[in-house]
Amino acid sequence: MTDAHVERLRGLQPEPRREAQAALAQAATEGVDVMVTTGLRSFAEQSRLYAQGRTTPGNIVTHAKAGQSYHNFGLAFDFVVVKNGRAIWDQNHKDWKRFVEICKAHGFDWGGNWRTFKDYPHLQGSGVPDLSELLASFPHVWRGTPARSRWRTATNLPVRNGSRDPDPDSGHGLVAQVQRLVLVDDDGYFGDVTEAAVSSFQKTHDATGARVPPGTALAPTGVVNRATFNALEAADRAADDAEAAEGGGWLSTAEIAEAIDANATGVARNWPRIARALRHAGMRSRAAKIAAAATVRVEVGSGFEPINEFGDEDYFTRMYEGREDLGNTEPGDGARYHGRGYIQLTGRANYRTYGDLLGLPLEDEPSLALQPSVAARVLVEYFAQRGVDDAARRRAWKLVRRKVNGGLNGWPLFKASVDALRVAA
Numbered sequence: 303m304t305d306a307h308v309e310r311l312r313g314l315q316p317e318p319r320r321e322a323q324a325a326l327a328q329a330a331t332e333g334v335d336v337m338v339t340t341g342l343r344s345f346a347e348q349s350r351l352y353a354q355g356r357t358t359p360g361n362i363v364t365h366a367k368a369g370q371s372y373h374n375f376g377l378a379f380d381f382v383v384v385k386n387g388r389a390i391w392d393q394n395h396k397d398w399k400r401f402v403e404i405c406k407a408h409g410f411d412w413g414g415n416w417r418t419f420k421d422y423p424h425l426q427g428s429g430v431p432d433l434s435e436l437l438a439s440f441p442h443v444w445r446g447t448p449a450r451s452r453w454r455t456a457t458n459l460p461v462r463n464g465s466r467d468p469d470p471d472s473g474h475g476l477v478a479q480v481q482r483l484v485l486v487d488d489d490g491y492f493g494d495v496t497e498a499a500v501s502s503f504q505k506t507h508d509a510t511g512a513r514v515p516p517g518t519a520l521a522p523t524g525v526v527n528r529a530t531f532n533a534l535e536a537a538d539r540a541a542d543d544a545e546a547a548e549g550g551g552w553l554s555t556a557e558i559a560e561a562i563d564a565n566a567t568g569v570a571r572n573w574p575r576i577a578r579a580l581r582h583a584g585m586r587s588r589a590a591k592i593a594a595a596a597t598v599r600v601e602v603g604s605g606f607e608p609i610n611e612f613g614d615e616d617y618f619t620r621m622y623e624g625r626e627d628l629g630n631t632e633p634g635d636g637a638r639y640h641g642r643g644y645i646q647l648t649g650r651a652n653y654r655t656y657g658d659l660l661g662l663p664l665e666d667e668p669s670l671a672l673q674p675s676v677a678a679r680v681l682v683e684y685f686a687q688r689g690v691d692d693a694a695r696r697r698a699w700k701l702v703r704r705k706v707n708g709g710l711n712g713w714p715l716f717k718a719s720v721d722a723l724r725v726a727a
């Protein structure tokens with residue numbers, strides 16, 4: 303199913319989504335044409351709708367505040383019957399009745415059966431918990447992916463799983479700040495990845511931000527309270543100071559882009575994350591920066607963004623399925639763990655190893671490896687595992703390339719990039 307309206311089902315939780323898709327497919331075989339008009343509705347959208355006709359212009363369209371609709375939890379969808387390209391808003395139409403019947407067989411309750419405030423276009427999962435129960439266990443009740451419904455606005459510490467910045471896109475909120483400090487993508491939504499990164503920091507740092515052995519470290523709660531926040535800031539300041547002591551900054555992203563003939567936007571978006579990851583791994587030499595920038599340029603091209611290995615499921619299956627050397631032990635592993643990032647992380651075993659090293663759930667969520675901050679940490683960890691930093695500081699550039707590539711693929715471009723960066727700096 304590829305129709306645009308079916309996309310609206312994507313935000314539903316897995317089970318109702320599957321059932322709704324099956325119901326639509328069955329309706330189609332019977333010549334009953336239906337369009338999905340609403341699926342998941344975030345808390346913010348629900349609040350906007352509720353305000354309409356009350357505090358903002360327009361007619362009142364809903365009686366439900368945020369959290370008072372099953373749409374907010376991805377457990378309901380709305381539809382309309384379509385005939386000859388036109389929407390039929392008539393619940394007595396035979397196609398309307400038929401679709402409701404089909405959906406009942408697929409485990410949905412129909413809003414047309416409600417005693418008060420009938421809602422004819424509305425279907426919701428039957429046997430789902432009460433809204434009060436959903437709200438009480440919120441945000442952990444959520445199992446779907448585009449989980450934007452579950453967030454609580456964060457304006458103060460502590461922040462934790464389920465917190466979000468008031469204006470996530472601005473990048474100015476508390477959550478985004480924490481995310482930059484723990485080196486994950488700063489999208490302003492504190493989810494499982496941020497939580498894992500915070501725990502991993504807490505396990506290895508004390509209240510002064512110093513790296514310490516387990517036992518003397520902070521409690522790994524995954525929650526950022528004042529003590530953890532101060533420790534995060536102190537650790538970051540220490541990394542900055544150490545870099546300044548060794549000669550400080552380097553080229554601007556525009557200068558890097560110019561030197562290695564790469565897309566300026568891509569470099570501006572990705573380089574600061576790579577630089578940060580290098581700094582936090584203690585790779586503060588100019589040579590390490592040169593090695594990283596030239597490696598990324600060669601590995602992903604002039605776009606300077608993490609890449610998804612090119613190919614479709616058949617191709618990945620042919621290439622990687624069942625490969626013991628990659629730890630692909632389960633059916634589907636070949637496609638699931640295809641190459642991602644600046645250097646292509648490939649195979650279940652590698653996703654697991656790097657996930658463990660970085661304290662991130664890469665094996666469960668392989669697509670994380672496409673996030674610039676995560677890709678940067680994988681790259682830097684890879685450097686650390688192979689002693690790339692040492693080779694770079696000795697200006698052993700062929701060795702750098704060999705350590706990353708295994709051979710000398712891309713050597714001319716790599717060498718040209720290294721030279722250009724050395725001249726530019």
Ligand SMILES: [Zn+2]
Nearest residue numbers: 379380424425
């Ligand atoms: Zn509805």
